[in-house]
Amino acid sequence: MIISNHFKLHSRGKHIRQHGSASVSIISYLFIGLFALLCVFPFYLIIIASLTPESSLIRDGYPILLKSFDLQSYALCLKNPTSVLLAYANTITVTACGTIIAVFIAAMTGYVLSRMDFPYRNKFSFFFFFTTLFNGGLVPWYILCVRYLGMKNSYTALVLPLLFSVWNMIIAKSFMKGIPDAITESAKIDGANDMTIFIRLIIPLSMPLLATLSLFSALTYWNDWYNCMIFITNERMFTLQYYLQRMLGSAQAMRLVAEKSGIALPSVPLEGMKMAMTIIATGPIVLLYPFVQRYFVKGLTIGAVKG
């Protein structure tokens, strides 16, 4: 009995982890399959709605199946491309600058706090961590930013609020604890200073960490609408997500006004454009996703380690 079980285990080769049993297997395929479909279904709905002609949307509502196909919604979204392109340019610039600075600061701070010969590491760790336990609330923060730092209608308002995350710092710190102390020590004996060690030795050894942090950061910046909403009123500085939010809201408002005043609805494909704009605003980050998923999972594994 024991031998046959043993044999079975080995005959499974690399997939030892699955523990067999038909009922468990059926339930897991069913549950995971259904849940995965449920996760992508709304994206499918948005895509087919963006491809359906406006007349059909007005008559039958948003479709479940694509019956007729038309790119007019996209064409109209990009017809006056300056505002969309400006929003794209703003989002890309803010994401790029923010991510580079944020990752550098998180990695550098994490490295110092991971150095066992640094006597104040615990004090500083708590100094940073405390900000996640208690804060002054939205009001003092907002007034400080607007009144004393002049962040209203300034690009700093789109970069600074998301620049430093204690969680990213903790992820960096636990990753760098795994780099042998001997590397820092031997470089010190060779006369290198701490900054040189960090830039020349630690950064090249931390590529999986940097990839992960870059992803977290880029995602945060790309998807940010909040800071744009509360700090920016200049239309030329709108980011992509806020542009989309305004479009979802204002088209609705336009329709209401038109209906209430009895004016015939303008022949603008509002309903289709909303969905097309959603795709335009989400597209790049989702297209990037399959390529970066590998790092993301690896990064979460790192993140799961308690700081």
Add this chain to the structure above:
Amino acid sequence: MQVKAGAINRDLAHQKPPLFKTLKKHWLLLAMLLPATIYVVVFSYIPMTGIVMAFKNYQYSGGIYFSPWCGLDNFKFLAIAGKLWQVTRNTLLYNVAFILLGIVLEMGSAILLNEVSKKWFRKTAQTFMFLPYFISWVVVGAIMYNVFNYERGVVNSMLVTLGIKPFDLYNTPGAWPAVLIALKLWKQTGYGSVVYLAAITGLDQQMYEAATIDGANAWQKIRRITIPSLIPTMMILLLLGVGNIFRGDFGLFYQTVKTSALLQPTTDVIDTYVFRMLINNGDVGMAAAAGLYQSVLCFATITVCNFLVKKVQPEYALY
């Protein structure tokens, strides 16, 4: 004499080196901490001193620190406004649901994902499940519009086709808790399950082999090995959740509910309430008071919980 000198030297070695010497020795490391330190001082610690605003009658000319004091007036007005209990209850109940259902669903998906033997199926499912994490709440708002819009939403166009009366979600406050909980779980389960999956992958396979030899079936192995091994990961995520139990996920509530007053009894949370007071009404003092109330509640909760966890099981404590 020599013996004495040796003793003194030994004493000196035991003493802490003088402060300035340590600072001088580590000046570069300290300099490397400077950007992050300045950042949290400016954006976290200075705003903390701004909690005095909760006790002030904010005037533009006086700013945060030189406006006149008004005692507890802001809190009094907050109590009179009568919404505080409603938003606190909503915030708490939503977060309890998010945390508890989140744990069940994330752990469950991770365990079941791990049981899926076909690699392509597992990878594809994981990719699909992760997708909602990548989109902003604005896009979730667009999805809500697509699905639940009264005139044109997918749900209603289906109902009408089937000859059933259309359903107006935006006039049905009672349906919102279910919708909001579903949206939150939809968006975060993929992410959360990967955290648990990472923990499962790290488990020692010999435990499973031994259990198989002892005749354990698949369910028994899940119940007796996998789930208990995931408890430490769960405890960290649980404590992190509890620390924010009085903070609403602003994006979720703001982008899906928008500004409907009709839905407020079931959808208004502290964060949306504070936001409306500050941005729409300009009630700076009251908004500051509500913000302080929220921060104190959060801080008290996490302090007590962490203390209790530390007493019972020190290695699970957050700090």
